[in-house]
Amino acid sequence: MENFILIILCIVIGYGLNRLHIFSKDAATTLNQFVIYVSLPAMILLQIPKLTFSMDTLIPVIIAWLVMFITAILILLLSKFFNFSKEITGSLMLVAILTNSSFLGIPILNAYMGESALPYVLVYDQLGTFIALATYGTFIASYYSSKSELSFKIILYKVLTFPPFLSLIVALFLIGVEFNENLTKVLSALAATIVPVALVAVGLQLKLKLQKEEIKPFSVALTVKLIIAPLIAFLICKLFSWEGDISTISIMEAGMAPMITAGAIASMAGLAPRLSSAVVGYGIIISFITTYILFMLIS
Template sequence: MDNFVLILVAITIGYGINRLNIFSKEAPIILNQFVIYISLPAMVLLQIPKLTFSVDTIIPIVVAWAVIIISAILVLLLSRLFAFSREVTGSLMLVATLSNSSFLGIPIINAYMGEDSLPYVLVYDQLGNSIAVATYGTFIASYYSNKSKTGFKIIFLKILTFPPFISLIVALFLMGVEFNDTITKVLTNFANTIVPLALVAVGLQLQFRLPKEDLKPFSVALVVKLILAPIIAILVCKLFGWNNQAAIVSIMEAGMASMITAGVIASMTGLAPRLSTAIVGYGIIISFFTTAVLFKIIG
């Protein structure tokens, strides 16, 4: 419940600040840059080394990556069908494929399924979305943010120098390593800034009346993320005959709203910032209802 309140309060604060013209117009960009260059790397360094592998981790991992890949293919097809611009397509490739699997996923799934389901949430989030945003997300942002055609070498260099990706590589070498209390506290404090800063940035850019040209890609993103993604997860679980707690958690995670960090990356790299923010902001609110329906169907 506390997380839900924080979501609404942070978005409302950002929206109010924007309406009162308290911050400069560059405020969302500055907040997003802080998240990308400091907060997110701290979160990756804090969480990835804690992961351990077991048979139970297979289901969330397979479902997470299957949903991301198939959703990305659907977005590409729909973007071509509706003739979306390069910037809009890049935006949707981020916000319509990656789930808010931790900040929304943890409280929602804990409310519906209890604390014993949370390890599967963390596996889905860390071995699925966290790695995806540092690899797939970096590639998409690098590729679509360039107005002209860019060679593989340039994109590869951008990926290698992207802060979340660098921190992921470092974190993978630190798996199994326990940090001392001081390092843990420092990383935790920086990592905890992700959600309030990112959501205030969302509120700063949120518009209740979307421009007409944004309505179609906005609708496509929400349909793919909140409806088609959990359907993909259900089909994957049925294909492999998975019908246990890990499978249910994975399906619920697939149906969460767009990842806040994906919206931050899209906004920071110029991939339809207004649209990306709207999809993240409205998606969070709508997902409270869609996940309730989803759990009633599969629970």
């Protein structure tokens, strides 16, 4: 319950700070940069080395990547059909694809299914969403934020120099390594700043009234993320006859709200910042209802 309160409170604080003009106009960008360059790398270095592998871990991972791949193709097709701009398409390729599998996934699935669900939640999050954020997310932000044509060399350079990706590479070499207690405490403290800082940034950019031209991409993003994505996960489970808690957890994870950090990356890259923040902010609130309905339908 405290996680839900924190989520709503941080968004409200950010929105209030913006309405009262307490922070500077570029405060949201600064907060997003802090998340990308400090908080997220710390989280990756803290969590990835804890991974262990088994056959059961493959199901959430396969579902996570298939859902992201299929929804990314769908977003591209819908963006072309509705003639969305490059900026808006880039935004949707982040916030409508990457799921909030950790901060929302952990408390929601713990509430519905108990602590036994958490190992599979972490697998979906770390081998699916986290790696996708560091690789796919970096590529999308680099490609769609460019004002000119990008060569493969330039994109590769941007991916390889992106802090979360560099942290991921280091973390993969540290799998199985147990950090010093003091180092763990430092990384934990830095990683814990992701949610409050990113959500305050979301609140700073949140507009209760969207521009007319933003309503359509906003609706597309949340429809794909909250309804179509879990439906795809459900169909994948049926196709491969995957049943039980693992399939339920994976379907629920696919239907979580848009990832907070995906919104931060989109905003930092200049990909429709107001739209990106609105999709994340409203998506989180609406997902409290949609995930409840989803669990009632599949359990």
